[in-house]
Amino acid sequence: MRDNELYFMRLEVPKELSDLIKRGLLSEAEELLKELIKGAEGDYRRRLEFELDRLRRWAIQYPYTELEAYEIASKKIRDLSREEFRELISSGCVDHITLDGDLRIYKRFLPNIMWLCPSLKDRSLEREDEGRVRAKEALSKRAREVMESRAEPLIFKFRAELILRALPKGERLRAWLPVPRVSALHPEVKIFSSSSEPYVSDEMHPQRTAYFELTASGSDDTVWIEYEVVSVPRRPMEEISDDLRELDGKPEAKHEEERIPHITFSEDLKHLVSSLTEGLDTLERARRIWDWVVENVRYTYVHDYALFDNISEFAFTKRRGDCGFQAILLITMLRLAGIPARWQSGWYANPIEWGMHDWAQFYIEPLGWVYADPSFGHPTEDWRKEFYFSGIEGFRLSFNSEICYPFDPPKESFRSDPVDSQVGEAEWDGGNIYYDMMDSKLHLLEVGRADIKWK
Structure with a gap:
C-alpha cells in the first residue's frame, strides 16, 4: 500500500x-x-x-457574491460602505477568487478581515464570546499549573458522530471516524461503545480510525463511537519517563525528508533556514526557526486543504495560514535544519470550548520528542511563546502523527481532506461524500483527573 x-x-x-x-x-x-x-x-x-x-x-x-458578502460584513463592521468593501477586496483583506468570470467570496472571509486588516477591529460590532473568554482563562490557568508542576493528567470521555445526509436506500456506505492514537500524550485509550462493531486500526497507526460499513436507510444515517483517553501535560524542556518516551518511538529517516506535495524544500526556504541557523547547536536552531514562524506567519482561516498544491510554500510566501499551515511550515523548516520533526493533530480539548487543531513535534536529545504549537505560541500573551516551544497543557485529543497517510482500510474515492483527519470521512458507490453531504459532531461527555503518573 x-x-x-x-x-x-x-x-x-x-x-x-x-x-x-x-x-x-x-x-x-x-x-x-x-x-x-x-x-x-x-x-x-x-x-x-x-x-x-x-x-x-x-x-x-467560495459561496458568496460581492453583494451577499457586503450585506454580511455591513452588519458586523460599523459604517462599512459598499465602496470601502470593494477597496477591502482589492487590497486583499477579503479572500476572493473568480469563478467562470464571477467574483466569489470565501465562506469565512469575515473573521479573516479582522486578521488581515486589524485596523477594522475597532469598528467590529461583535463582542467577544463569553465562552471563548472563559476558555482562554481556563487555558492560562492550566498552563500555569503545568509550569508549576501542579497539573495532573486528565481523562476525557468523548462521543464522535458522523451524520450522512439521505443517500439512496439500500446503497452500501463506508465511514471512518478518527480515534486517538496511543502515544506519550495519550498513554491510555479505551473505546467503550459504538453504533455498530467497527474495525479499529492499530493503536499507533499514523491516522488512526474506526471503520464502519452500513446500508443506507434512505434518510439520514449516523455512525458514532465513544471513547476515553488520558491526556498528559508536559512542561517546556521537561524530561519524561522512559515508558512515555518509548510510546513516542525514535525518529526515522522520513522525519528529516520531504513529503510531497506539502513538505518540500524550496531554494528560498533553504536559504532562509540556513541564514537563521548557521553555526548553532540543535536546540538553538530549533528555537530560531520557532521564533521566525511565530513572529512572521499570522493566523487566518484557509479554504479546503485539498485545494492547495503546496501548503508549506503557501504559508512561507504568503506569511499566513491556520494552525495546520503553520505546523507544516515549522516541520518543513526544522527538517531543512536537520532536526527530526513530525505532525500531530486532532482537537484542542479545552473543557469549556473545544475545536479542531494541529501542531507539531520535534526530536532533541536527551528529551526525545517534544511539542511545538506555533499557532498557540504567537506572543499575544507573554507566556505563550515560551510555553508552546516544547510544552503542552494536556487539553489535547490527538488522532494523527503524519499528513496524507492512508486509512486502514484505505478509502477508495478521494478524501474530503487528503491531508488531515479530524472529523471523519465517508463514501458510497457513487464516490466521496463531501462536507456538504454530511455533518460531524464531537461531544465532551466527561473530564476528570487521571490516575496515572507522568514524571
Missing part, C-alpha cells in the same frame, strides 16, 4: 489546464480534463481525476 494519499501530485498537469484553473475558468477546465482523462493511465490518470474532483469544491468554499 502506498503511504501517501497524494503520491500522484509529483506529476504535473498540462500548462493549459493549470492556467485555466488559476484564471477560474472551471467550466473550460472541466471539459479539458474529461478529454485528457480518456487517454490517461495509471498515476497520471489518478492525478487528472483528482483535479476534476477538486473543481466542484471551489464553489462550495
Whole structure:
C-alpha cells in the first residue's frame, strides 16, 4: 500500500489546464480534463481525476457574491460602505477568487478581515464570546499549573458522530471516524461503545480510525463511537519517563525528508533556514526557526486543504495560514535544519470550548520528542511563546502523527481532506461524500483527573 494519499501530485498537469484553473475558468477546465482523462493511465490518470474532483469544491468554499458578502460584513463592521468593501477586496483583506468570470467570496472571509486588516477591529460590532473568554482563562490557568508542576493528567470521555445526509436506500456506505492514537500524550485509550462493531486500526497507526460499513436507510444515517483517553501535560524542556518516551518511538529517516506535495524544500526556504541557523547547536536552531514562524506567519482561516498544491510554500510566501499551515511550515523548516520533526493533530480539548487543531513535534536529545504549537505560541500573551516551544497543557485529543497517510482500510474515492483527519470521512458507490453531504459532531461527555503518573 502506498503511504501517501497524494503520491500522484509529483506529476504535473498540462500548462493549459493549470492556467485555466488559476484564471477560474472551471467550466473550460472541466471539459479539458474529461478529454485528457480518456487517454490517461495509471498515476497520471489518478492525478487528472483528482483535479476534476477538486473543481466542484471551489464553489462550495467560495459561496458568496460581492453583494451577499457586503450585506454580511455591513452588519458586523460599523459604517462599512459598499465602496470601502470593494477597496477591502482589492487590497486583499477579503479572500476572493473568480469563478467562470464571477467574483466569489470565501465562506469565512469575515473573521479573516479582522486578521488581515486589524485596523477594522475597532469598528467590529461583535463582542467577544463569553465562552471563548472563559476558555482562554481556563487555558492560562492550566498552563500555569503545568509550569508549576501542579497539573495532573486528565481523562476525557468523548462521543464522535458522523451524520450522512439521505443517500439512496439500500446503497452500501463506508465511514471512518478518527480515534486517538496511543502515544506519550495519550498513554491510555479505551473505546467503550459504538453504533455498530467497527474495525479499529492499530493503536499507533499514523491516522488512526474506526471503520464502519452500513446500508443506507434512505434518510439520514449516523455512525458514532465513544471513547476515553488520558491526556498528559508536559512542561517546556521537561524530561519524561522512559515508558512515555518509548510510546513516542525514535525518529526515522522520513522525519528529516520531504513529503510531497506539502513538505518540500524550496531554494528560498533553504536559504532562509540556513541564514537563521548557521553555526548553532540543535536546540538553538530549533528555537530560531520557532521564533521566525511565530513572529512572521499570522493566523487566518484557509479554504479546503485539498485545494492547495503546496501548503508549506503557501504559508512561507504568503506569511499566513491556520494552525495546520503553520505546523507544516515549522516541520518543513526544522527538517531543512536537520532536526527530526513530525505532525500531530486532532482537537484542542479545552473543557469549556473545544475545536479542531494541529501542531507539531520535534526530536532533541536527551528529551526525545517534544511539542511545538506555533499557532498557540504567537506572543499575544507573554507566556505563550515560551510555553508552546516544547510544552503542552494536556487539553489535547490527538488522532494523527503524519499528513496524507492512508486509512486502514484505505478509502477508495478521494478524501474530503487528503491531508488531515479530524472529523471523519465517508463514501458510497457513487464516490466521496463531501462536507456538504454530511455533518460531524464531537461531544465532551466527561473530564476528570487521571490516575496515572507522568514524571
